[in-house]
Amino acid sequence: EIVMTQSPATLSVSPGERATLSCRASQSVSSNLAWYQQKPGQAPRLLIYGASTRATGIPARFSGSGFGTEFTLTISSLQSEDFAVYYCQQYNNWPPWTFGQGTKVEIK
Amino acid sequence: QVQLVESGGGVVLPGRSLRLSCAASGFTFSTYGMHWVRQAPGKGLEWVAVIWYDGSLKYHADSVQDRFTVSRDTSKNTLYLQLNSLRAEDTAVYYCAMGPYYDSSGYLTRWGQGTLVTVSS
Numbered sequence: 001e002i003v004m005t006q007s008p009a010t011l012s013v014s015p016g017e018r019a020t021l022s023c024r025a026s027q028s029v030s031s032n033l034a035w036y037q038q039k040p041g042q043a044p045r046l047l048i049y050g051a052s053t054r055a056t057g058i059p060a061r062f063s064g065s066g067f068g069t070e071f072t073l074t075i076s077s078l079q080s081e082d083f084a085v086y087y088c089q090q091y092n093n094w095p096p097w098t099f100g101q102g103t104k105v106e107i108k
Numbered sequence: 109q110v111q112l113v114e115s116g117g118g119v120v121l122p123g124r125s126l127r128l129s130c131a132a133s134g135f136t137f138s139t140y141g142m143h144w145v146r147q148a149p150g151k152g153l154e155w156v157a158v159i160w161y162d163g164s165l166k167y168h169a170d171s172v173q174d175r176f177t178v179s180r181d182t183s184k185n186t187l188y189l190q191l192n193s194l195r196a197e198d199t200a201v202y203y204c205a206m207g208p209y210y211d212s213s214g215y216l217t218r219w220g221q222g223t224l225v226t227v228s229s
Contacts, residue, residue: 034215036153043203043219044145044153055217087153091214095167097143097155 002026002093006086006100012108019075021103023088028068032092035064035073038102039084047086048073075105083107110134110218112204117223120194130187130204130220137185138162141212144178144189146200147222156202157189160212172198194227201225 003026013019023033031051036044046055048064051071061076075082088100116128130142144156157168157178166178177190187204201224205216 032214036216038153043221044205044216045219046215046217049208049215089153089215094213095155095158096169097158099153099155101152 001096002029002090002098004088004090004098004100006088006103008103009101010104010106012106013078014108015080016077017108019078019082019105021073021075021086021105023066023071023073023100025069025071025090027093029090029092031067032090033064033066033071034089034091035062036087036089037082037084038087044087078105110206112206112218112220114202114204114220114223117202117225119226119228121229122195122227124194126191126194126225128189128191128202128204128223128225130189132185132187132206135206137180138182139210141207141214142178142180142187143205143207143216144187145203145205145216145219146198147203148197148200151200154200158207158212159187161207161210165212191225194225196227199225199227 005024007022033051035048038044052064063074085102085104111133113131141161143158159166159178175193179188201222203222205219208214
């Protein structure tokens with residue numbers, strides 16, 4: 001099973017600032033990596049797939065990068081609606097499909 | 109538009125059974141792989157099960173193997189998860205989610221709102 005590790009657990013950022021979230025895989029997942037956003041009381045929403053492709057309707061301030069075992073989600077200028085928990089997920093080696101433990105982005 | 113609506117959750121005694129449903133609409137159900145993902149209170153996401161778009165393959169997480177079974181009824185556009193021998197650690201919100209078109213093994217494009225299962229005596 002591939003273990004996904006996200007860091008940091010919590011990221012405190014001021015509105016308008018850049019946020020950088022990391023996700024590491026225990027072995028290579030190629031570019032088969034997705035990012036999801038989850039707000040309190042809501043279902044997760046797909047942000048990025050293929051490590052760097054934005055899903056339909058996702059603003060350009062969200063970008064993904066990386067390959068193999070190291071990945072990054074960057075939010076270029078945080079808006080109020082971006083404060084949420086973010087999860088990475090690998091879909092290269094399955095089953096199982098595995099998620100990271102999440103990074104909470106909170107208001108500084 | 110695409111809609112996934114889960115139902116069937118509730119409070120259940122340990123060792124009992126429950127069947128969750130996910131009603132799909134707004135897309136051609138038979139061309140999408142479908143997953144179940146759960147989230148224990150205050151915790152992260154855990155993949156539970158997948159069924160291929162044509163029902164030909166099914167996989168379950170080790171934690172639910174031999175207790176949970178995923179199935180689908182294309183005539184009803186509905187995904188199911190049969191939960192047997194429930195344990196306290198199965199307490200979670202259960203989400204259904206769809207994969208990309210004809211790609212049952214990929215990322216999860218759309219999610220339902222979830223249904224809460226509470227296993228407690």
